[in-house]
Each structure stands twice: as C-alpha cells, then as structure tokens.
Amino acid sequence: MVVLFQILLLLCSIDAITSTTSCEERCGNVSIPYPFGIGAAGCYVDDWYEVICNYSSGSPKPFLRRLNLEVLYISFGSTLSRRRNTVGVNYPTLSACGNLSRGIENVELSKSPFIFSQSENIFVAIGCNNFASITSLDGSVFGCRTCPFNCKVCEVIINDTTTRLCQTTIASDLVAFNTNTEPIIVPNQPTIGCRSAFLVEEKWFKAAYNVRLFSNMSSVVSYHVPVVLEWGVLDTSFYSVLNNLATYNSSSNYTCIRMSNRNSTFSCSCDGGYEGNPYILGGCQDINECERSNPCSRYNSSYFNVKCENGIGYYSCIPVYPPKPPVRAATIGVSSSLGLLVLLVGGWWSYKVIKKRRRIKQKNKFFKRNGGLLLQQQLSSNEANVDTTKLFNSKDLEKATDRFNVNRILGQGGQGTVYKGMLADGRIVAVKKSRVIDEAKLEEFINEVVILSQINHRNVVKLIGCCLETEVPLLVYEYIPNGTLFQYVNGQTEEFPLTWDMRLRIATEVAGALFYLHSAASSPIYHRDIKSTNILLDDKYRAKVADFGTSRSITVDQTHLTTLVHGTFGYLDPEYFQSSQFTEKSDVYSFGVVLAELLTGEKAISSTMTQESRSLATNFIQSIEENNLFGIIDSRVLKEGKKEDIIVVANLAKRCLDLNGKKRPTMKEVAMELEIVQMPQKTPNLQQNYEELEYDRAEMYEPWDAEPKSTMSTSSVDAQPLLSSQSA
Known part of the structure; x- marks a missing residue:
C-alpha cells in the first residue's frame, strides 16, 4: 500500500509540475504555492484550491474562488513543531447599533478541506453592553459580554478597554457557525453607540496597535479582519488510495496525517530537518x-x-x-583502554541515573500541570470527599488498555477519547483520555474529579480514579456497556427499542439523580449540561447521568450562578441565555427537553426543519396548545402507554419547558410525579394525588408565557468551580 501511494504521489507531483509551468505563482505580494493555484485546472489540485487574482481595486488581490475570501498568506506546517498548514483570509465583522440585534450565517466549510483554527483565532465582542455569541452546527454556544450589569455608564468610561471589549476561545474543528450580537438592557442606563462581534487572528488582534484601534472606536462600522483557516487535501481529489491509512511513507522526508475529526482530509508537512512544500516532488528541502x-x-x-x-x-x-604531545604507544594503549572502560561504565551508569531522574521529573511536571497540586489542596483542606478516589499510575492504565489500542476505543468527542480497559483486579472500566493539552481546561478537569468524588448515587456514573502523571490527564470511570439514551430514543439501536415502561423508568431515574444533586448532596450541584447524549445505560438499561466537566457546586444560600453562557443548543434554558444567570430551574428546562425526546422520539434540534421550527421544545409546546399532542407522540408510546399517563407526563414536560423559571417545578416535584405515574395500578387515592400535583387537562392548552421574567432574588459574583465549595 505504501509503495502504491509513493508511485501515485510521484505521478501526481510530476503531473502537477509539468502542468503548472505556465501557472502564475504570485498575485500581488502573496505567493500561491501548489496545491493552490491560479489559471487552468492543472494549476491547482481541485476547485477548492483555485485562486483568482482580482484587479478591481487597482492592485491585484488573490481570492479563494469557491469561498470568495481574500487570501492574505498561505503557509505550510511542520511535523517537528506540530504546526498545521494555514491560510490567512480577510473576514467580515458583524455590527449593529442602538437596540438592534443582528445575526449572520458565516462561510460554510463543512464540505471543504478548511476549518477555522482554534489555536490561532479568538472570538471578540466590542461596544457597550454587548452580548455576542456564536452557535456551531452541533449546537454548542460560545460567547461573552462586554459590560457587567453593575458597570458605570459606558459613555463616561468610553476608553476603558476592560468594559468595552471581551474575548473567548472557539470550539475545535469549527466549520460553520452563526454570529449574533444583541444589546444588554441595563436599568436606568440608555443603550448607546454601536456593537460588533467577529472572529479574528489572535496574534494580529493582540498587537498593541490593533487592540487600541478597536477599543477606542466611538462607533463600530463594517470592517474586515484577518482570520486563520487550517487546511489539508481531500482524499477524494488526491489520496483516495489511502482508505484508512493515517500516516504514510515513514521513510521519506514528509508526513501526511488525517486532520482531527476530518477523516476525509489529509494535512501534509515536511519532517524535522526539512522545510518547503510537501505537495510537490522534492518540495521538502534539507535545512x-x-x-x-x-x-x-x-x-x-x-x-x-x-x-x-x-x-x-x-x-x-x-x-x-x-x-597531545607524543608518548609511548604502550602507555597510550593501556591508558586509552582503561579510560574507555571507565568512560563506558560511568556513561552507562550516568545514562541510567539521568534517564530515571528525567522520567521522575517529567512525571512530576505532568502531575503539577494536570492539576495534581489543586487536587492535593482539596484533600488537605478537606473541602471534598475525595479520599476514596484512587490515583492510578501510567503503567497500570497502559496495561489495562493495551497501550491505548485503537481496538479498545469506546467513543470519541470534542474533549477526548474513551477506551475500554481491564484493571489488575479484573474490573472492566472506561478510561477517558483528553485529546489535547489545554491548561485552560485543567480547572474544569479537577472540577469534574471533585464533583464526582462527592456524589454517591446509583444513577450517577461512578468515578473510580484518575492519573495525573501522563502528558494528558486520564479519568477512570465504571464501565457503562449500553451506550447513550440518544442512540435508543432516535432509533439508532433498532435491535432493542425502548418500551414505554423503560422510557418512564429512565425518566424517573434521571429525575431522581437531579433531585439528589440539587437537594440531597452535601452542597447543591448544578449539572449545567443535561442532554440525552450525557445519559448512559448500564447492562440492565438503568440510567446513569454522566459528564460533569461544566458542573458547579454552590453554597446553600446562593440562588444562582452568573457565568459565561455555555451549553448545547436545543437544551439551553432561554432565561439563562438572556441573563447569564444559571439556576436549578435551568437544569429543569434541560430535563424537560429530554422528557419531550422520550415522548416523541425526535431530536432536540432537527436539521430537516425550517429555522423557526427546528426546536423540539417549541414544537412540543405548540402541539399542546393546538390540541395536537398525540400527533407528535412516538407510535410505540401510543401503542404501549395509557393515554392518561401520556397526558400526565406531557403536562409535566410542558411545565418544565415554561419560559418563566419560577413557574417550572423543582426536580423533587418532577421525580414524585413520575414515580406516581410508574405505579402499576391506580386507585382513586392516586387519582386524587394527580389532582394535587396539578394534573389538569385544561391546563395543557393554556397559552405559553411569551415573555420571560427574571427569577433571581439575589446576585452572585462570577461562579468559581467547585474548588472552593464545602465538603460533605
């Protein structure tokens, strides 16, 4: 296979060289290297890489024809430094003035060989009282706001960059997203000036001149800024012979690997000691x-x-x-032999000692970088009950996972890969390995360890231990064999469909787990990311709530957390999205979406529906108001469940999805109502219990409140992770 690929690459490179002899290699001051090109079809590898030299502005400017973006530079990465191939483009900003809210859809890259670079771009918002956000295709929401609610009038401190400018990171493998900007209404403070939101190259933006330029703008206007795209080559155009081969031709001076989460795109770079263009024959030259x-x-x-x-x-x-001065040959020979022997023995001993010290030093370095000191602080201060959490060493987990063999992979996500493993005592476990080293996420990692160490509930996934002495931190969980609830609700596992009784039991178990987190744990815990993909099913199809990376613990007297908006589109509480204040009722809203999924068998966000009706929550409420509840209920639920039970659960889901958080039930009330519905036989007393729990058929069709109201009676500073919470 490798020999066949070398022959194919050689033929393609020779053809590229002979066909590009008449191709333009520059447009203005920008060099256009292969696989990009200007001119005939042979000058570039396919249409995605075609560059047009535009003279309409006077001086020539290169544009990517299919994306219609101006090219600022094209660069090749390096295998040694792990730097990706990049192309800088001129990208428009989004602006709005006064009380106007605006949103735009950005360039679509999902079918292209390009992605927005996470490591070299940031998302920036500018202007007074500006809430800006980006929503990716998978529903993730990221954003920031430029002024807190208690800030001074922006008109007085117009040159203060800390209130008029904010920034945040973006998701990895970002290929398409919507940008939105909307004003934050502050009591007794008029909305003034204009606002802007945009993606921008971090290195360019953080240059002193550019930060000062943007922060001192009295009015934001339409503008273009540099944005970095990472790129590779689609295998359908150049490397179709590779199939599942991730790395090729290890004996040559270039290497190609699949881009992360982009299995159809390959990124090539010169090996260490070489530099140049890896896409042409002889392009990588010795340094x-x-x-x-x-x-x-x-x-x-x-x-x-x-x-x-x-x-x-x-x-x-x-x-x-x-x-050296001349000496007798015998003396030189004996002295040299003895010296060489001593040197060899001493060198071998020194090598072993240095190697051992280096290994210990490296493990200590990883331990500190991966948050080991923070975890030790939790142990010493007794702020978390983590004494039962085992600290594994790297050798144990390498042996358990067969050196993290690809055949042991259970699943992959944006944050890492999960492997199936067997410990020395025979226990089957799931080992979660982070994808990249991100020191900004260490606090979130330690937060998940401490949160799970406090929890002891049969319907919450159990944390067995962690390993902090490796390059990336590892978490060890109990092994949950039957996948996620999302796979079963949406029909991805047809050989074992969920019955009505199973759906009702799973909903009751999840509600009980959330009630425990909110009310029975040593300190109240907000999960903050309840969704069907974070609900696992064990060997008996019992629910296990997972993924506590964004969870937070609060003090008993707190009513909410004030945080940057983070969550999954479709499950995100609208009241939280508007106010940035997360309450226990925000978890209730997310659970209401899961309950609607169990009833309808539909996804939280439908990619086939129109923009206005993509949300399951919206469609569910609308169907109830139009007296068409049974028109959207899953056929299996209608066949197996009693109509009065379905109505009770649907009414409960409707109350959980109320736009006004105060009108939503608590998780204790939700769990009690679901347990009553689960009872096999209903008596008149139970019917009376339904009435006491607000089961009223007429209530199903009351108008849904159109305007949310604030549910916060007290305020809280920006939420800190669990690191400062009280122990049990």
Missing part, C-alpha cells in the same frame, strides 16, 4: 542547521570544542580535541 544557528556551540568547553556537521535531514555535534 542546514549549522549555518543557521550552530546548535552545537553550547557544548563547547575548556577541554574541547564541538564541531557542527550537517546531514540530510539532521545534524551532528562532533567533539574536536587539541593535539
């Missing part, structure tokens, strides 16, 4: 490190000098000793 920086000079000493000699793809440091 003469000795001429550039003489890396061997740091080894010079008073006893000898070190000479740097360049090789093809590498360099060598060779010691050069000063000449």
Whole structure:
C-alpha cells in the first residue's frame, strides 16, 4: 500500500509540475504555492484550491474562488513543531447599533478541506453592553459580554478597554457557525453607540496597535479582519488510495496525517530537518542547521570544542580535541583502554541515573500541570470527599488498555477519547483520555474529579480514579456497556427499542439523580449540561447521568450562578441565555427537553426543519396548545402507554419547558410525579394525588408565557468551580 501511494504521489507531483509551468505563482505580494493555484485546472489540485487574482481595486488581490475570501498568506506546517498548514483570509465583522440585534450565517466549510483554527483565532465582542455569541452546527454556544450589569455608564468610561471589549476561545474543528450580537438592557442606563462581534487572528488582534484601534472606536462600522483557516487535501481529489491509512511513507522526508475529526482530509508537512512544500516532488528541502544557528556551540568547553556537521535531514555535534604531545604507544594503549572502560561504565551508569531522574521529573511536571497540586489542596483542606478516589499510575492504565489500542476505543468527542480497559483486579472500566493539552481546561478537569468524588448515587456514573502523571490527564470511570439514551430514543439501536415502561423508568431515574444533586448532596450541584447524549445505560438499561466537566457546586444560600453562557443548543434554558444567570430551574428546562425526546422520539434540534421550527421544545409546546399532542407522540408510546399517563407526563414536560423559571417545578416535584405515574395500578387515592400535583387537562392548552421574567432574588459574583465549595 505504501509503495502504491509513493508511485501515485510521484505521478501526481510530476503531473502537477509539468502542468503548472505556465501557472502564475504570485498575485500581488502573496505567493500561491501548489496545491493552490491560479489559471487552468492543472494549476491547482481541485476547485477548492483555485485562486483568482482580482484587479478591481487597482492592485491585484488573490481570492479563494469557491469561498470568495481574500487570501492574505498561505503557509505550510511542520511535523517537528506540530504546526498545521494555514491560510490567512480577510473576514467580515458583524455590527449593529442602538437596540438592534443582528445575526449572520458565516462561510460554510463543512464540505471543504478548511476549518477555522482554534489555536490561532479568538472570538471578540466590542461596544457597550454587548452580548455576542456564536452557535456551531452541533449546537454548542460560545460567547461573552462586554459590560457587567453593575458597570458605570459606558459613555463616561468610553476608553476603558476592560468594559468595552471581551474575548473567548472557539470550539475545535469549527466549520460553520452563526454570529449574533444583541444589546444588554441595563436599568436606568440608555443603550448607546454601536456593537460588533467577529472572529479574528489572535496574534494580529493582540498587537498593541490593533487592540487600541478597536477599543477606542466611538462607533463600530463594517470592517474586515484577518482570520486563520487550517487546511489539508481531500482524499477524494488526491489520496483516495489511502482508505484508512493515517500516516504514510515513514521513510521519506514528509508526513501526511488525517486532520482531527476530518477523516476525509489529509494535512501534509515536511519532517524535522526539512522545510518547503510537501505537495510537490522534492518540495521538502534539507535545512542546514549549522549555518543557521550552530546548535552545537553550547557544548563547547575548556577541554574541547564541538564541531557542527550537517546531514540530510539532521545534524551532528562532533567533539574536536587539541593535539597531545607524543608518548609511548604502550602507555597510550593501556591508558586509552582503561579510560574507555571507565568512560563506558560511568556513561552507562550516568545514562541510567539521568534517564530515571528525567522520567521522575517529567512525571512530576505532568502531575503539577494536570492539576495534581489543586487536587492535593482539596484533600488537605478537606473541602471534598475525595479520599476514596484512587490515583492510578501510567503503567497500570497502559496495561489495562493495551497501550491505548485503537481496538479498545469506546467513543470519541470534542474533549477526548474513551477506551475500554481491564484493571489488575479484573474490573472492566472506561478510561477517558483528553485529546489535547489545554491548561485552560485543567480547572474544569479537577472540577469534574471533585464533583464526582462527592456524589454517591446509583444513577450517577461512578468515578473510580484518575492519573495525573501522563502528558494528558486520564479519568477512570465504571464501565457503562449500553451506550447513550440518544442512540435508543432516535432509533439508532433498532435491535432493542425502548418500551414505554423503560422510557418512564429512565425518566424517573434521571429525575431522581437531579433531585439528589440539587437537594440531597452535601452542597447543591448544578449539572449545567443535561442532554440525552450525557445519559448512559448500564447492562440492565438503568440510567446513569454522566459528564460533569461544566458542573458547579454552590453554597446553600446562593440562588444562582452568573457565568459565561455555555451549553448545547436545543437544551439551553432561554432565561439563562438572556441573563447569564444559571439556576436549578435551568437544569429543569434541560430535563424537560429530554422528557419531550422520550415522548416523541425526535431530536432536540432537527436539521430537516425550517429555522423557526427546528426546536423540539417549541414544537412540543405548540402541539399542546393546538390540541395536537398525540400527533407528535412516538407510535410505540401510543401503542404501549395509557393515554392518561401520556397526558400526565406531557403536562409535566410542558411545565418544565415554561419560559418563566419560577413557574417550572423543582426536580423533587418532577421525580414524585413520575414515580406516581410508574405505579402499576391506580386507585382513586392516586387519582386524587394527580389532582394535587396539578394534573389538569385544561391546563395543557393554556397559552405559553411569551415573555420571560427574571427569577433571581439575589446576585452572585462570577461562579468559581467547585474548588472552593464545602465538603460533605
């Protein structure tokens, strides 16, 4: 397979060279290297890489024809530094003035070989009292706001960059998103000036001149800023012979790998010691490190000098000793032999000691970077009951997962990969390995460890332990064999469909777990990401609530958390989205969406519906108001469930989805109502219980409140993770 690929790459590269001899290699000041090109079809690998040189503005400017974006530069990555291939483009900003809210759909990249770079771009909002957000295709919402509710009038502090400008990171593998900006209405403070929101290259934006330029703008106007796209080559155009091969041709001076979460796109780069264009024959050229920086000079000493000699793809440091006076040959031979023996023995011993110390030092470094000191602080301060959480060493988990064999992968997500493993005592576990090293997420990682260590509930996934001495942190959970609730509700597992009784039991178990988190845990805990993909099913199809990475613990006297908006579109509480204040009723709203999924078998967000009717919550409420409840109920539910039970559960879901958080029930009330519906036989007393729990058929068709009202009676500073919460 490797030989076949080399032959194919050679033929393609020769064809590219012969066909591009007449192609333009520059447009203005921008170099256009292959696989990009200007001119005939042979000048570029396919239509995605066609560049048009536009002279309409006077000076020539290159544009990607299919994306209609101006190209600022094209660069190749490096295998040694793990830098991706990138292309800089000129990208428009979004602006609005006064009380006007605006939103735009950005360039669609999902079918292209390009993605928005997470490592080199940031999302920025500018203007007084501006709430800006981006919503990706998978429903994730990211955003920030430029002024808190208690800030001074922006008109007085118009040059204060801390209130007029905010920024946040974006999701990995971002290919399409909507940008929105809306004013934050502050009592007794008029909405003034204009607002803007845009994606921008972080390095360019953080230059002192550009930050000052944007923060001091008295009015925001339509503008273009640099944005970085990472790119590869679609296998359908160039590498279809690869199939499932991730890395090829290890004996040559270039390497191609699949881009993360983009299995049809390959990114190629020159190996260490080489630089240039890996997409043409002979494009990766040797670097003469000795001429550039003489890396061997740091080894010079008073006893000898070190000479740097360049090789093809590498360099060598060779010691050069000063000449010695003539001595007798026998003396030289014996002395040299003894000296060599001592040197070999001492060198071997020193190597073993240094290697051991380096390994220990590296493990300590990883332990500190992965939050080990924070976890130890929790243990010493007794702020979390984490004494039963085991700290595994890396060897144990490598052995348990067969060195993280790809055949042991249970699932992959945006934050990492989950492997199936077997511990030395025979227990089957799930080992979660983070995808990348992100020190900004360490607090979130420790938060999940401490949160799960406090929880002891049969319907919450159990944390067995963690490992902090590896390059990326590892979490060890109990093994949950039957996948997620999302797979069963949406018919992805047809061999075992969910019955009405199973759906009712699962809903009751999840409600009980949330009631425990809100009211029975040592400190109240808000989950903050309840959705069907975060509900696992064990060997007996019992529900297990998982993924506590964004959960927060609060004090008993707190009524809400004030945080940056984070969640999944379709499950996100509208009241939280508007106010940035998360309450226990926000978890209730998300549970109401899950309950609607169990009743209808539909997804929280439908990609086939119109923009106005994509939300399951909206359609569910509308069907109830139009007296068409049974028109959207899943056929299996209608066949197996009693109509009066279905009506009770639907009414409960409707109350959970109320736009006004005060009108939603607590999770304790939800759990009690579901337990009553679960009872196999109903007596007149139970019917009376239904009436006491507000089961009223007429209530099913009352108009849904159109305007949400604030449910907050007290305020809270920006929420800190669980690190400062009280223990049990």
